[in-house]
Amino acid sequence: MAHDAWLRGCFALEDRNFAGHANAEARALQWLILLRERGTTWPQARAQIQEFLNEIMSDQKHIAKQMARARERLKPWLADWPRPRSKKAERCTASRFGVAGPEMQARSRERRG
Numbered sequence: 001m002a003h004d005a006w007l008r009g010c011f012a013l014e015d016r017n018f019a020g021h022a023n024a025e026a027r028a029l030q031w032l033i034l035l036r037e038r039g040t041t042w043p044q045a046r047a048q049i050q051e052f053l054n055e056i057m058s059d060q061k062h063i064a065k066q067m068a069r070a071r072e073r074l075k076p077w078l079a080d081w082p083r084p085r086s087k088k089a090e091r092c093t094a095s096r097f098g099v100a101g102p103e104m105q106a107r108s109r110e111r112r113g
Helices: 005-009 022-038 042-056 060-077 087-096 102-112
Strands: none
Touching (some): 042 060
8 A cells, every 4th residue: 555645744854753843743634634535544544654654664662652643643533434424523523623614603603692
């Protein structure tokens, strides 16, 4: 399996930590958005990360640590299996990323009173 081009940028150049610096963190967020748009599952993303890390380093302890960091940051946002997205899930995701549409913002204001 070939890994995404975005994946390389998710690791800081100096220490190869996943989302270890501000730029790497921003690229990891962009990669996460791309993964979600594609409907990529956590096992698929994990396989890409594992393959990439095995290509660039041989220290198995560091690889395990970076896999744990990636899991902590990505898995909650990726499904464990493919499933259709509901409208409610799309609204929740949009509001968490601060991109709620005008109608959602109006409803939120109404609820707050």
